[in-house]
Amino acid sequence: MEARHLRYALALAEHEHFGRAAGALGIAQPPLSKQIADLEREVGTRLFDRTRQGVFPTVAGAAFLSRARRALDEIAAAAVDAARAARGETGRLRLGFIGSALLEPLPDVLGRFGRERPDVRLELHEMATNRSTAALVAGELDLAIGLGRPRGVGAEQLVSVPVGHDHLVAVVSGTHPYAGQPAVDVDQLRRQPLIVASGKDEPAIATALRTLLGKDSPALSGATVARDIHTIIGFAACGVGVGLGPSRMLAAPRPGTWFCEVTPRTPLPDLVLSFTARDRSPALNAFLDVIRTNCPDVGAALDHRLGPRGPQ
Amino acid sequence: MEARHLRYALALAEHEHFGRAAGALGIAQPPLSKQIADLEREVGTRLFDRTRQGVFPTVAGAAFLSRARRALDEIAAAAVDAARAARGETGRLRLGFIGSALLEPLPDVLGRFGRERPDVRLELHEMATNRSTAALVAGELDLAIGLGRPRGVGAEQLVSVPVGHDHLVAVVSGTHPYAGQPAVDVDQLRRQPLIVASGKDEPAIATALRTLLGKDSPALSGATVARDIHTIIGFAACGVGVGLGPSRMLAAPRPGTWFCEVTPRTPLPDLVLSFTARDRSPALNAFLDVIRTNCPDVGAALDHRLGPRGPQ
DNA sequence: GGCTGGCGATACCTGTGAGATATGGCCGGG
DNA sequence: CCCGGCCATATCTCACAGGTATCGCCAGCC
Numbered sequence: 027m028e029a030r031h032l033r034y035a036l037a038l039a040e041h042e043h044f045g046r047a048a049g050a051l052g053i054a055q056p057p058l059s060k061q062i063a064d065l066e067r068e069v070g071t072r073l074f075d076r077t078r079q080g081v082f083p084t085v086a087g088a089a090f091l092s093r094a095r096r097a098l099d100e101i102a103a104a105a106v107d108a109a110r111a112a113r114g115e116t117g118r119l120r121l122g123f124i125g126s127a128l129l130e131p132l133p134d135v136l137g138r139f140g141r142e143r144p145d146v147r148l149e150l151h152e153m154a155t156n157r158s159t160a161a162l163v164a165g166e167l168d169l170a171i172g173l174g175r176p177r178g179v180g181a182e183q184l185v186s187v188p189v190g191h192d193h194l195v196a197v198v199s200g201t202h203p204y205a206g207q208p209a210v211d212v213d214q215l216r217r218q219p220l221i222v223a224s225g226k227d228e229p230a231i232a233t234a235l236r237t238l239l240g241k242d243s244p245a246l247s248g249a250t251v252a253r254d255i256h257t258i259i260g261f262a263a264c265g266v267g268v269g270l271g272p273s274r275m276l277a278a279p280r281p282g283t284w285f286c287e288v289t290p291r292t293p294l295p296d297l298v299l300s301f302t303a304r305d306r307s308p309a310l311n312a313f314l315d316v317i318r319t320n321c322p323d324v325g326a327a328l329d330h331r332l333g334p335r336g337p338q
Numbered sequence: 339m340e341a342r343h344l345r346y347a348l349a350l351a352e353h354e355h356f357g358r359a360a361g362a363l364g365i366a367q368p369p370l371s372k373q374i375a376d377l378e379r380e381v382g383t384r385l386f387d388r389t390r391q392g393v394f395p396t397v398a399g400a401a402f403l404s405r406a407r408r409a410l411d412e413i414a415a416a417a418v419d420a421a422r423a424a425r426g427e428t429g430r431l432r433l434g435f436i437g438s439a440l441l442e443p444l445p446d447v448l449g450r451f452g453r454e455r456p457d458v459r460l461e462l463h464e465m466a467t468n469r470s471t472a473a474l475v476a477g478e479l480d481l482a483i484g485l486g487r488p489r490g491v492g493a494e495q496l497v498s499v500p501v502g503h504d505h506l507v508a509v510v511s512g513t514h515p516y517a518g519q520p521a522v523d524v525d526q527l528r529r530q531p532l533i534v535a536s537g538k539d540e541p542a543i544a545t546a547l548r549t550l551l552g553k554d555s556p557a558l559s560g561a562t563v564a565r566d567i568h569t570i571i572g573f574a575a576c577g578v579g580v581g582l583g584p585s586r587m588l589a590a591p592r593p594g595t596w597f598c599e600v601t602p603r604t605p606l607p608d609l610v611l612s613f614t615a616r617d618r619s620p621a622l623n624a625f626l627d628v629i630r631t632n633c634p635d636v637g638a639a640l641d642h643r644l645g646p647r648g649p650q
Numbered sequence: 651g652g653c654t655g656g657c658g659a660t661a662c663c664t665g666t667g668a669g670a671t672a673t674g675g676c677c678g679g680g
Numbered sequence: 681c682c683c684g685g686c687c688a689t690a691t692c693t694c695a696c697a698g699g700t701a702t703c704g705c706c707a708g709c710c
Contacts, residue, residue, distance in 0.1 A: 027413055029341045030697085044658060057698045059659060069417050071424035076658065078706070085619050086424035093416030097409050101339055104405030105381050112383035112398035307397050342668090356687060369669045371688060388687065390678065653710080660703070666696090674689070680682090 029101060031065040032094040034058055035073065039091050042080035110145075114312030120149045121313075122158035123171040124228070126255045127297060129277040131189050131321070132171070139316045146309045154228060159184070162302060168310045174230035174295035186300035187327045189317070192272035194238065194292040197262040197285050204268070205284035212238060212288060219267030220249035221258050230295035235270065238292050259283060299324070341413060343377040344406040346370055347385065351403050354392035422457075426624030432461045433625075434470035435483040436540070438567045439609060441589040443501050443633070444483070451628045458621045466540065471496070474614060480622045486542035486607035497615050499639045500608035501629070504584035506550070506600045509574045516580070517596035524550060524600060531579030532561035533570050542607035547582065550604050571595060611636070 034051060038058065041047040048058040066073050073087035083091055110116050123132065140148065153161070155172030162170050163180030170176070176184050196215070198204045204214075216239060225232030239246050250266055252258045255275050262269035263283045269275075272294045276285055299317070301310060318325030346363060350370065353359040360370040378385050385399035395403055422428050435444065452460065465473070467484030474482050475492030482488070488496050508527070510516045516526075528551060537544030551558050562578055564570045567587055574581035575595045581587075584606045588597055611629070613622060630637030 027341065027417065029339065029413075032413070032416070045656090053697085054699055055658075056660080056700085061697080063659085069420045071420055073420060078657085081658090084424075085429050085621070086420040089423040089428065090416045090420035093412050093419055097412035097416060100405050100409035100412060101341075101344070104344070104402045104409060105339065107405055108381045108383055108385060108398040108402035111401040112396075116401065117397050309397070357685090365668085366670055367687075368671085368689080373668080375688085390686085393687090651710105654708090656707090657705085658703105659705100661701085662699100663701100664697105664699075666698095668693100668695085670691100670693080672690085672692100674687105676686085676688100677684105679684090 027065070027068055029098065031061060031068075032098055034061050035065060035087075035091060035094055036098070038062060038074060038081060039083050039087070042082060044081060112308050114146065114308035114310075115143060116145045117307060117309040118147045118149060118168075119307070119309040119313055120151070120166065120168045121170070122151045122153050122161055122167040124155055124158070124173060124297075125152050126272065126274055127171040128152075129255065130274045131297065135313075135317055135320055138320065139313055142316060143309070143312055146312070155230065159300070162300060165302075165305070168307055169299065169301045169313060171297060171299055173228055173297060175298055176300050183303055184300045185303050185331050186298045187324060187331055188296035189299050189321060189324050190274075190297055192274055192294040192296065194234070194270060194288045194294055195273045195275060195285055196288050197259050197269040197271065197275060197283055199263050199265045200282045200284055202262075202265065202268075202284065204286060207286055209287040209289045210268070212290065212292075215239065215268060215270070215288070216243065216245045218245070220245055221252055221261045221267050221269040222246070222249045223255075223258065223271065224251050224253050231272070234292065234294050339377070339380055341410065343373060343380075344410055346373050347377060347399075347403060347406055348410070350374060350386060350393060351395050351399070354394060356393060424620050426458065426620035426622075427455060428457045429619060429621040430459045430461065431481065431619070431621040431625055432463065432479045433481045433483070434463045434465050434473050434479045436467055436470070436485060436609075437464050438584065438586055439483040440464075441567065442586045443609065447625075447629055447632055450632060451625055454628060455621070455624055458624070467542065471612070474612060477614070477617070480619055481611070481613045481625060483609060483611055485540055485609060487610055488612050495615055496612045497643050498610045498612035499636060499643055501611050501633060501636050502586075502609055504586055504606040504608065506546070506582060506604040506606055507585045507587060507597055508600050509571055509581040509583065509587060509595055509597050511575050511577045512594045512596055514574075514577065514580075514596065516598060519598055521599040521601045522580070524602065524604075527551065527580060527582070527600070528555065528557045530557070532557055533564055533573045533579050533581040534558070534561045535567075535570065535583065536563050536565050543584070546604065546606050 034047070037047040037051050038044065041050060044058055045055045048055040051058065062074065069086075069090065071086045072084055073090055074081050075084055107116070136148070139146075151158075151167070155174065155176070156178065158167060158170035158172050159176040159178055159181060161167040162176070162184060163178075171189070175181075175186055196204070196210050204210050222235055223231045235246060236243070250261055252261055255271055255278065258269040258271050259275065259278060259280050261267065263280060270288070274297070279285075314328060318328060346359070349359040349363050350356065353362060356370055357367045360367040363370065374386065381398070381402065383398045384396055385402055387394050387396055419428070448460070451458070463470075463479070467486065467488075468490065470479060470482035470484050471488040471490055471493060473479040474488070474496060475490075483501070487493075487498050508516070508522050516522050534547055535543045547558060548555070562573055564573055567583055567590060570581040570583050571587065571590060571592050573579070575592060582600070586609070626640060630640060
């Protein structure tokens with residue numbers, strides 16, 4: 027049985043007349059008669075009563091027609107759903123990101139994406155950079171935002187693009203001697219109790235700090251370790267010491283704290299967007315489009331990575 | 339888009355391999371490639387990713403496949419449902435009947451039909467014979483059980499078969515002088531207060547009584563009128579008089595009453611089964627089959643009415 | 651009662667397209 | 681570098697969907 031048979035049966039039921047139904051279907055009457063006859067033979071029952079007053083479904087025909095309607099609806103919906111999924115209007119996007127990404131690029135992008143693609147299910151997973159890289163390679167994520175270019179096994183299959191640039195800034199409590207001054211020198215930091223991000227969770231920042239302060243700096247080894255930016259700021263606000271973190275921290279002002287530049291200006295690993303070069307889902311492309319329009323420079327980098335012919 | 343495309347896409351998704359899927363479908367590989375390509379062109383999107391490791395649905399393909407599965411299920415169910423409806427295993431049977439039919443032929447037949455055809459919705463409507471005839475003609479009933487051959491406009495379109503034969507019997511209270519005697523003569527009845535069925539609801543019985551007792555018998559005009567058999571028996575039990583009714587009454591024994599024959603034996607209008615000659619639904623045929631096996635003589639009469647080639 | 655007109659079924663022809671066979675292009679493994 | 685597996689392409693063929701012509705049948709209707 028083919029979809030054609032269902033369409034013809036429905037048209038016949040609607041027009042109650044072979045000739046008119048055939049006309050509506052754009053075919054001649056004899057082929058319609060034959061197709062209906064074939065259908066009835068296949069089902070094994072007469073589906074229509076041919077009377078002088080018109081052609082009407084039998085009891086069996088009525089049962090058949092209600093199923094046929096649903097079947098054709100499903101077929102039409104299949105094409106529509108597939109097209110929508112291909113345009114990235116539906117589906118799922120699994121995003122892994124380092125917590126601090128919630129400060130600067132994500133709120134804007136997530137808000138706009140949620141508005142533009144309300145039917146895409148966004149799955150957000152906060153995780154450290156090395157974990158999100160592994161999850162990308164394992165196919166458990168579609169997109170990751172982390173610190174620095176992804177490293178490790180399989181990282182070469184990933185496309186990665188920096189989003190924004192960061193440098194080191196310091197945060198202290200409002201009562202700290204540094205409060206009010208625009209900058210603090212790295213030499214001063216060496217003699218202060220420091221608060222830094224965990225080297226285990228964020229090796230990229232830890233590496234940058236070791237480079238800045240010296241490989242085995244006692245200031246570093248004695249530093250208080252915090253697992254995220256908010257904790258660093260919190261510690262600093264309590265007067266635990268001088269918090270060190272990316273300039274993205276400035277997007278999270280907190281009363282009773284003071285931010286100042288660190289001299290010399292020290293670039294930190296960039297926030298990097300990455301995803302698998304193959305297997306890019308339409309939802310991911312849609313997300314990249316949102317980023318493209320939001321941050322033109324990131325868009326340019328993306329286009330460069332994915333080839334000059336545009337996305338997919 | 340045809341059902342073939344859906345079947346092919348599902349087979350391809352299942353086997354993840356063009357060659358093997360084609361084999362399972364009983365066709366060669368190139369036609370499958372072409373059909374899938376045509377499908378993808380029609381939907382407007384690539385539905386399968388061809389990799390060295392196998393052929394896997396894209397996101398759009400997955401959305402398409404889930405709809406396709408449901409569509410094919412509906413198509414299969416359409417054929418099954420139609421066949422079941424044609425065999426009378428599903429559907430609806432609207433039965434109009436005179437209340438007294440619940441005494442004798444109906445309990446058996448309804449019980450058996452309900453067991454044999456649990457998925458047929460039985461709609462039972464108690465009504466007088468002339469109303470059920472009109473409802474049959476108007477197409478509001480599929481089957482009617484009434485007294486005597488149907489009369490009135492359109493009655494000639496009906497097929498009607500008697501089920502069982504009735505004669506007049508009398509019912510009195512256990513304390514009545516007639517109680518204990520096997521028979522009562524019609525002449526005795528003329529001098530008794532009588533209880534009879536309403537001539538408006540059941541003209542067939544009223545006519546028989548007029549014939550028996552005389553057209554303008556004062557015993558009849560002064561008789562107590564009851565609307566159904568149970569009321570006749572109830573009146574008799576209260577000593578109101580001598581109840582007269584069909585021998586089917588014997589199926590409704592009631593403590594404190596006595597039934598006796600009326601002499602001479604007076605045949606009453608038969609209980610008659612009728613339905614429209616055309617428009618016989620499969621459920622109706624199934625019901626007639628049950629009657630056929632339950633009452634062979636009725637079956638024989640049915641076969642005679644519907645032609646010797648059996649039902650339909 | 652014969653005539654006519656409308657409708658569905660049948661007969662027969664035609665052209666499209668589903669499917670078969672043969673082959674090419676591409677990549678991955680030996 | 682060659683070989684083998686896999687999908688795509690090219691070409692042919694035949695089945696069948698669909699077209700035209702016609703028939704059979706019944707209902708009005710002069």
